[in-house]
Amino acid sequence: MTELNRIDGTQTDPMAWKPGDVVMAVNGGIWVRSDHPRWVWDYPSEAMSMPAPGRPHVPEGAVEEHDPLVHRPLLLLIRDGRPVQTIVMHATAQPAVESREE
Numbered sequence: 001m002t003e004l005n006r007i008d009g010t011q012t013d014p015m016a017w018k019p020g021d022v023v024m025a026v027n028g029g030i031w032v033r034s035d036h037p038r039w040v041w042d043y044p045s046e047a048m049s050m051p052a053p054g055r056p057h058v059p060e061g062a063v064e065e066h067d068p069l070v071h072r073p074l075l076l077l078i079r080d081g082r083p084v085q086t087i088v089m090h091a092t093a094q095p096a097v098e099s100r101e102e
Helices: none
Strands: 022-025 030-033 074-079
Antiparallel strands (some): 022 030
16 A cells, blocks of 8 residues: 555644545445545535546535545545556455354
8 A cells, every 4th residue: 555545643744645635444435536625524424426427526515625524544545536456356256255154
């Protein structure tokens, strides 16, 4: 994972995030970066529509930068309308499952 993909709660560089970035918080919450100067995060239900394939939708914003609702660290999932990390699963691939005997 690159430095860009994981930004912890001590991150102070506001340029680390771009409007339209989709992130997952440590508690599983999904947030979308807005371009509002104060309300920099928004709920995905308000922002997940895409105006065109590969281009992000930038929401209006609903939550401040260090609001306790946005649990840190954050994992970057989508930037510029595209996934930042992709795991390709082939149709023939079998997931590894541990056998549990009770």
